[in-house]
Amino acid sequence: MNNTVACASCHNQAVGFSDTPAFSEGFEGGLTTAHSMRLV
Numbered sequence: 348m349n350n351t352v353a354c355a356s357c358h359n360q361a362v363g364f365s366d367t368p369a370f371s372e373g374f375e376g377g378l379t380t381a382h383s384m385r386l387v
Contacts, residue, residue: 349375357383 357371358364364386370378 351375358386363387 352374357366359366366383368382370381371383373379
């Protein structure tokens, strides 16, 4: 970890604390295997 990605980077309030891309951007700009789950 390098302290560059925060929870709010993917869990966007405007879209129900989730994100819209099929794959979220993760550590060092790489893509994760899924999009972020809703928090609420």
